Amino acid sequence: MKAAYSSPELWLIILHLPLLALSSDCDNRNVFLACNTLQASLGRSIIQDNHGPDYQSTITGAWNLFNTQFQPTCIVFPRQSSHVQVAMQSIYTFDVNYAVQAGGHSAMKGWNNVNDGILISFKFMNNISYNPSKDTIILEPAVRWGESVTALESQGVSPVGGRVDDVGTGLLLGGGLSFLSPTHGYAADNYVELDVVLVDGTLVTATASNEYSDLFRALKGGANRFGVVTRYEVRAIHTGSLIDKTWFGGSIAYPNTSFDAVAQAVSRYTRDVSDPNAAILVYFAAIALPDASLTNLAIANLYYNGTSQLPENIFGEFLSIPSIPESTMLTSLSWPDIAFSLTEPLPSDGHGQTFACTVLAGDEDDSLYVDVVREWTNFTTSFRQEFNTSVLAFTPIPVSQIMIGRERGGNAFDSNHSSVIVPYNQIHVQVTLPLGVPQMSPEMEEGRQLFIKQAPRSLGFPLYINECDAEQNVFETYGQYEFLKQTYMKYDPTRFNIRRTAGPPGL
Ligand SMILES: Cc1cc2nc3c(=O)[nH]c(=O)nc-3n(C[C@H](O)[C@H](O)[C@H](O)COP(=O)(O)OP(=O)(O)OC[C@H]3O[C@@H](n4cnc5c(N)ncnc54)[C@H](O)[C@@H]3O)c2cc1C
Ligand SMILES: *[C@@H]1O[C@H](CO)[C@@H](O)[C@H](O)[C@H]1NC(C)=O
Ligand SMILES: *[C@@H]1O[C@H](CO)[C@@H](O)[C@H](O)[C@H]1NC(C)=O
Ligand SMILES: *[C@@H]1O[C@H](CO)[C@@H](O)[C@H](O)[C@H]1NC(C)=O
Ligand SMILES: *[C@@H]1O[C@H](CO)[C@@H](O)[C@H](O)[C@H]1NC(C)=O
Ligand SMILES: *[C@@H]1O[C@H](CO)[C@@H](O)[C@H](O)[C@H]1NC(C)=O
Ligand SMILES: *[C@@H]1O[C@H](CO)[C@@H](O)[C@H](O)[C@H]1NC(C)=O
Numbered sequence: 001m002k003a004a005y006s007s008p009e010l011w012l013i014i015l016h017l018p019l020l021a022l023s024s025d026c027d028n029r030n031v032f033l034a035c036n037t038l039q040a041s042l043g044r045s046i047i048q049d050n051h052g053p054d055y056q057s058t059i060t061g062a063w064n065l066f067n068t069q070f071q072p073t074c075i076v077f078p079r080q081s082s083h084v085q086v087a088m089q090s091i092y093t094f095d096v097n098y099a100v101q102a103g104g105h106s107a108m109k110g111w112n113n114v115n116d117g118i119l120i121s122f123k124f125m126n127n128i129s130y131n132p133s134k135d136t137i138i139l140e141p142a143v144r145w146g147e148s149v150t151a152l153e154s155q156g157v158s159p160v161g162g163r164v165d166d167v168g169t170g171l172l173l174g175g176g177l178s179f180l181s182p183t184h185g186y187a188a189d190n191y192v193e194l195d196v197v198l199v200d201g202t203l204v205t206a207t208a209s210n211e212y213s214d215l216f217r218a219l220k221g222g223a224n225r226f227g228v229v230t231r232y233e234v235r236a237i238h239t240g241s242l243i244d245k246t247w248f249g250g251s252i253a254y255p256n257t258s259f260d261a262v263a264q265a266v267s268r269y270t271r272d273v274s275d276p277n278a279a280i281l282v283y284f285a286a287i288a289l290p291d292a293s294l295t296n297l298a299i300a301n302l303y304y305n306g307t308s309q310l311p312e313n314i315f316g317e318f319l320s321i322p323s324i325p326e327s328t329m330l331t332s333l334s335w336p337d338i339a340f341s342l343t344e345p346l347p348s349d350g351h352g353q354t355f356a357c358t359v360l361a362g363d364e365d366d367s368l369y370v371d372v373v374r375e376w377t378n379f380t381t382s383f384r385q386e387f388n389t390s391v392l393a394f395t396p397i398p399v400s401q402i403m404i405g406r407e408r409g410g411n412a413f414d415s416n417h418s419s420v421i422v423p424y425n426q427i428h429v430q431v432t433l434p435l436g437v438p439q440m441s442p443e444m445e446e447g448r449q450l451f452i453k454q455a456p457r458s459l460g461f462p463l464y465i466n467e468c469d470a471e472q473n474v475f476e477t478y479g480q481y482e483f484l485k486q487t488y489m490k491y492d493p494t495r496f497n498i499r500r501t502a503g504p505p506g507l
Contacts, residue, residue, distance in 0.1 A: 027096065028073075031116055034094035035074035038087060038118075042076075046083055049074050058121045062104045062113060063166075064353040069438065070113035072099070076120045081195055081203055081230040084120060088228065089201035091118055097500050100228055102141040103168010107355040107430070108470040110502035111224065112170070117500075120228065130155050130236060136192050139232045141169050149339040156244070157236040158335060160187045163281060166344040172232060173223050174466035175413060177395050177426065179279040179303055179338055184237055185404030188220035188411055195231035199496040203230075208409045218487040220405075221412030221478060223465050224503045226491055239335035247338060248310060249303035252318060253327035256296035259284065259377070260370050265300075265317040266394045267369040270425045271362040276400035277305045278314050283393040284373055286380035288434075294384050296377070297324070303338060351388060352433035352440065356448060357468040359477075361458035362396070362423035368456040369394075372427060379451045383444045388435065393428045395464075413462035416479040424458065428467035465504055475506035 039047040048055045055075055062068050076087040091098045097117030099110070106112045113119060126142035128151040137159045139148065146165025149158050160180045162171045176187025184190060194206045194216060206212035206219070218226050240246060254262050266282050281301040286294050300318050304310055310319065310330065333341075360368055376392040399421050405411045415421075431448065433440060440448070452469060465474040475481055488507045492498075498507060 028116055030094040031073040031096045031118065034090045034096050034118060037094075038074070038076065038090050042083060042086060046077050046079065047074055048077065054121075054123065058101070058119070058123060059113070061349075062101070062106075063349055064105075064107050064109070065350055065433075065436070065438065066109040066352050067104070067106065067111075067113045070099075070110070070115050070119075072114050072117055072119035074118055076118060077124050078120065078122065078230070079124055081197060084197045084228050084230050085201045085203050087118065087120055087201075088197050088199060091500070092200045092496060095496075095500070099501055100224060102170045103144050103166070105167045106170060107353045107467075108502075111470070114502075125230070128152065130157055131233075134192070134233075135236050136233050137236045139169055139234065141229060141232070144168050145171075146340065146343070149336050152236075153241050153336050156238060156241045158239040158339070159234045160184050160190045160237055162187070164342050164344060165340060169229075169232060170224070171466060172234075173219060173221075173229065175221050175411065175464060176466075177464070179281070179301075180237055180239070181401050182279050182398050183276040183305070183400065184235070185401055185408070186220070186411060187234075189405045189408050190235040190237075191216065191220065191232065192235060193231075193233040194219060194229050196227040196229050198227045199492050199494075213409070214483075214487045215491055217410055217480075218412055218484055218491075220410075221462075221465065221480075222484060222488075224501065225488060225497050225507055242334050242336045245332040245334045245337070247303055247305045247333040247335065248308055248330070249301070249333060249338075250330040250341070251328070252300045252302065252330070253324040254298040254300070254321060255324055256298075256377075258321050258323065259296070259298060259373050261321045262298045262300065262318075263369040263373045264366045265321060266396070266425065267360075267362075267364070267366040268317060269314075270360075270394075270396040270423055273314050273396070274398055274400065274423075275311075275314060276398065278311075279303045279305075280318075281393060281395055283391050284376065285392075286377075286384070286387075286390045288384060288388055292385045294380065296380075301342070302330075303333070308332060350435050352437055354431045354440065354448065355467050355469060356429045356452045357463050357472065357474075358427045358452070358455045358457045359461045359463055360425045360427060360456065361461055362425065364456075364458055369425075372455050375451055375455055376429060379447055382447055386441055386444050387431050387433055389430075389432045391428075391430045391432075393430070393467075395426045395428075396423065397426060398423050410480065412480045412484050413465075413478040414480065415460060415462070417460070422461075424461045426464040426467070427455075428464065430467075470502075471505070473506045474504055481506075 145161035206216035
């Protein structure tokens with residue numbers, strides 16, 4: 001103790017205490033000033049304090065209960081880019097904390113809401129349109145993937161988005177995994193043009209070939225660090241309408257006695273399957289029952305575009321593992337059918353949620369996939385009284401998907417080794433707490449961190465930022481990490497976003 005008191009660092013901290021307190025008062029004063037200034041220029045329906053008509057429903061609308069536990073000083077509800085420009089000018093000059101919310105599905109606490117700061121909610125910017133002359137789709141930030149499929153179904157097109165209908169466009173900024181991705185790339189690889197409001201309020205339009213091409217590339221994986229996107233123009237995929245049943249597939253459910261076999265099948269699929277018409281999502285679920293016992297099962301979602309059955313040479317192993325026949329559903333499907341087969345799984349809103357991730361290369365030993373499942377099973381068994389559900393999900397990233405990213409000028413996360421392209425598997429762990437439980441117990445959090453630390457991971461492959469834990473240093477795993485850091489310095493030289501908004505570490 002004596003030694004600690006004489007340490008110069010400690011004295012520095014003590015000397016600065018009154019200053020810190022002062023600076024936080026000053027922060028609060030600045031937020032009120034910024035909100036008042038904004039309300040004077042944009043009015044009371046665009047800038048709302050906690051008495052405003054849309055304030056409460058916005059706060060409680062976040063998917064993760066943890067992200068409803070915030071009280072922004074005011075919320076900005078832009079109707080057009082210029083409102084975001086005005087808001088960012090104030091946020092920047094008054095130097096205050098802020099957050100941005102689109103579809104509200106971030107599992108990372110504080111990444112889409114803020115205390116004593118300003119929230120920009122895109123709630124009222126949700127236009128979707130198809131431009132046949134450019135063959136592109138224009139999405140405003142509040143669009144959710146299900147809405148985009150519904151709105152464009154009659155025109156036979158869809159964006160590459162997500163797999164669950166209720167998730168929003170924040171998905172694009174982290175990369176974006178869709179069942180269309182093996183054929184058409186990560187969702188972000190389909191950008192054509194982005195309108196971006198930079199930290200100081202400047203509006204720029206970024207494309208693959210204009211003076212903002214570096215920003216354009218950084219926004220394919222750079223998450224919320226590089227600016228506020230107010231308009232996405234993306235490639236239109238000709239997916240067909242509801243009656244065009246060009247796909248075949250659905251889901252197979254397996255009992256926990258098949259877990260090792262399913263994990264091995266995922267490993268071999270990731271390594272061997274290169275046909276871009278095939279897409280899968282395999283997940284293991286632990287569901288708590290009221291008597292604190294667990295139900296365990298695995299689900300394989302298997303899809304193939306172009307045949308009236310699942311090709312044996314691709315899906316044979318999944319088809320032969322002992323399954324629960326009465327839960328198996330395989331049939332002819334259109335793209336809209338697939339888009340709506342994974343509706344928001346219950347439980348959704350009202351539950352505390354956490355994400356964590358790892359990644360395994362396709363050329364790893366099958367036993368590493370089995371190990372991930374076993375370690376997750378140990379975790380869920382150890383804490384079975386403390387959660388509602390937990391899911392461990394595997395998404396193979398085939399070579400075709402990686403190639404598309406490269407052909408279109410590259411994204412931020414792809415490996416920078418050009419010679420041999422190795423497929424890999426993005427692995428995601430979700431924990432859903434019981435309804436209304438406001439935080440995870442320290443013991444369970446420790447167990448979760450132990451899982452993150454112990455789970456096998458292949459080096460040289462990118463973690464998937466949208467599905468990791470807030471503390472995992474994902475950017476560091478990106479092949480274009482150096483490029484990302486340089487581009488960040490260029491577009492945010494005062495490191496405003498690092499200081500004033502929560503998001504991924506590492507820049
Ligand atoms: C049930 C569920 C299913 C999922 N399924 C998939 C899936 O199939 N494929 C997949 O790839 N991912 C999936 N995800 C992960 C998903 O990609 C992320 O949760 C994503 O960040 C959600 O985006 P959002 O707009 O809904 O959320 P938000 O919380 O609103 O946004 C996410 C992050 O992006 C930032 N952001 C949002 N919009 C902007 C903008 N316009 N400008 C700047 N920053 C912005 C936010 O500040 C926040 O940090 C799923 C998540 C959930 C909860
Ligand atoms: C949506 O965008 C299209 C194309 O820009 C435009 O014609 C339409 O008026 C917009 N709709 C709304 C409700 O703003
Ligand atoms: C599905 O396959 C058909 C040809 O078999 C192709 O024309 C179509 O573009 C594919 N759909 C998608 C969404 O890639
Ligand atoms: C499957 O789950 C049951 C019920 O939770 C459990 O008793 C059994 O040990 C599990 N079997 C395996 C192989 O994990
Ligand atoms: C899990 O959450 C769902 C949806 O909120 C609820 O119906 C179910 O009863 C919960 N299960 C437990 C064991 O709490
Ligand atoms: C199983 O989980 C518990 C709780 O987190 C942990 O203490 C233990 O080390 C884990 N066992 C293995 C083999 O990982
Ligand atoms: C390539 O990526 C590795 C990390 O995967 C990194 O160490 C190296 O600096 C990168 N090289 C270039 C030229 O970006």
